[in-house]
Amino acid sequence: MPSDNVPSRPRRSERARRAILDATYDLVLEKGYAKLTIEAIAARAGVGKQTIYRWWPSKGAVMIDAFLPEGAGEETEVDLPDTGDLAADLKGVLRATADEFADPAFSARLRALSAEILLAPELAPDVAERVLGPGLRAYKKRLLAAQQAGVIAQGDDVDLDVAVELLLGPLHYRWLHDLGGITHDYVDTLVDFTLAALRPGATTTSSSSS
């Protein structure tokens, strides 16, 4: 009779877990990441500090969980619209993103996550995968469809990962360093530039050196 085949279930309190994530979410928006403390989270959540330390290794890890939607399993992938008009589709999504940047709640969250990555780089892969991942994959999927439709160039030299970064990188860079407004015009320009760069036959001639 093989008895102890039970891996000692951790019997975690769902109530406490949700209270902690909610408190964290609210506190980041209210006070900002710089003022976020474990003690404040615990107090707001009506929870002992130890309960936080028991389940998360750091403040940043709590925050990442707090910023993810609840049912974020791996099957829940998002899709960009595909009307056949790539430029319009991208501009539609990026304009919505631009609007989000104007939302204090959104930028507070992004600020917090970015700061956390910089202070604790070991969290970067987790953020990249769980937070950015779905979005990046959605963009890439849409570009792939466009590629197959012949709207943008094909070939080994057309790296769609870079193409996605061409759309989002400037946006984040401008936001982070406050280099200019994140307007609809701005994101339209980004889309226009990016699609021009991806136009079939666009990058064929270019000098280089080692």
Added chain:
Amino acid sequence: MPSDNVPSRPRRSERARRAILDATYDLVLEKGYAKLTIEAIAARAGVGKQTIYRWWPSKGAVMIDAFLPEGAGEETEVDLPDTGDLAADLKGVLRATADEFADPAFSARLRALSAEILLAPELAPDVAERVLGPGLRAYKKRLLAAQQAGVIAQGDDVDLDVAVELLLGPLHYRWLHDLGGITHDYVDTLVDFTLAALRPGATTTSSSSS
């Protein structure tokens, strides 16, 4: 014309100032920004804490000063090479930048500055102007020269600020979120994409809405 005749000149100790900036610089590289404390700076510099608080409003302000080269007056602008081959010039500079990203000291500094901006957004303009500014202006200047040489498109719809962000934004984005390697191939691709986007007549046809 003997103007501001300085009635109460602040007899500031140059020795202390340099010791503080050097200590800050060293500590960021050794321990990282997250472990940087005013007390550690003061101790390392052999300086009283008050001397730091007397001359800088915050830890971030000290850090910005610590990371700027000493003779960084406003007249010292840098220039990109101009061999006539825009792609080669850009790739040369960006490959050097890519190499810098591989340097722990460089990335530690960049990490620290970026974190500081996120935690204290009021410092962003200062960093944008004094740290990034010269670089951004140099890129823009080179693109402007290329524009005048007819290598890249002209016109109101060609925003060179955005063009510069197209080169640097993806680079920082990829670095910050650890999305992939910062290789010479990568920056070459960025230059190729960007120049393709900027090629005369590239962005003329594109749908849009709203």
Added chain:
Amino acid sequence: MPSDNVPSRPRRSERARRAILDATYDLVLEKGYAKLTIEAIAARAGVGKQTIYRWWPSKGAVMIDAFLPEGAGEETEVDLPDTGDLAADLKGVLRATADEFADPAFSARLRALSAEILLAPELAPDVAERVLGPGLRAYKKRLLAAQQAGVIAQGDDVDLDVAVELLLGPLHYRWLHDLGGITHDYVDTLVDFTLAALRPGATTTSSSSS
């Protein structure tokens, strides 16, 4: 009248009980009372904390039980030797006691019990009765025999309880406050002083007031 016929027998685990008392005993000797914790007892005993709280009201109560010999019912009273030579008998027992004070295990236990009494005075009667009681009664019984043999004074003014305290009080006082060595000479002196005080006709002349 068949009284307490135990209708709801508390299915108490003897194994757990002994493990708890043993663990407590061992931990006090190893780490000292100051480091004794319920969690440590439970862990060492391989027992849930609740099992301790179920059967004892406090840490001190566990300790008292842990320090009593197992078959310490009320019928087990001890006796001092009675060779007819009171001084020799007392010195014999007290010298053995003095030797015990030199034993780290003994003094650790005494230290723990005394501390417990001071921190939780409600336990004092229990300790006085169950721990000290048998010893005190044995001394008093021996003195009573000596009194009846005419070796020490009789009368209402000869309080044998005080006489016993005269023997043991100084010993504990000296030990607790580390006022001097607990040697055979010392306890001999105590016995000599005490017997001198108790000698028939000793305390008849003495002034007093109020």
Added chain:
Amino acid sequence: MPSDNVPSRPRRSERARRAILDATYDLVLEKGYAKLTIEAIAARAGVGKQTIYRWWPSKGAVMIDAFLPEGAGEETEVDLPDTGDLAADLKGVLRATADEFADPAFSARLRALSAEILLAPELAPDVAERVLGPGLRAYKKRLLAAQQAGVIAQGDDVDLDVAVELLLGPLHYRWLHDLGGITHDYVDTLVDFTLAALRPGATTTSSSSS
């Protein structure tokens, strides 16, 4: 000119020191030693915890200082009265002591100090010297005077330290273990017994062994 001959004075805040000692004193009386915490002391004193840890190694050390009168330099020795009537003098002082034992404040202090010694035996010498010392020396001095007056026995076998313990040991023992009331009668009995033991020629005949 030898400059640095100054031993870098610690610049300690007298205000904080007094506030800490007063708060400790008050808290012991109000809540008892078992509930005394560094945090409560700091809060009551309006002081940072670090200020306590900076100047005292432990809670017990603070307490000892808190319980000593302020001007407790080594020259401030106390004397027992000396009317020529030793028994009356001793009874007078011990009756006052008995009254103190009835005072909740006094017994709370004594309880706290005793507990501290038991939990941290390394403090025992300090307590013995600074707290008990003056009292013990005063008793011994009075007995010495009586000895020289011929009231009590002289000789090498008359250890006045033990004599003092004969007076105080039983008192503390009875108090600690709650063995009986600390009445005037009780202390009178102690004095009578002790003086009977010390009477010239009292301890000459007594058997012994080993």
Added chain:
DNA sequence: ACTTAAACGAGACGGTACGTCGCGTCTTTTC
């Protein structure tokens, strides 16, 4: 050279938060 006022090093101060330990209660599962 002498005076004098600031800046300086040192570090104590009242605080806040850290991450850990143990409390006594509770909940779940096993025997």
Added chain:
DNA sequence: GAAAAGACGCGACGTACCGTCTCGTTTAAGT
């Protein structure tokens, strides 16, 4: 239904730094 296991809310621990505040002690200007 007691027992093991251990999560829970809570309170205190002792430490690290914060930013402010004295302390003497340089130190450089302006007599």
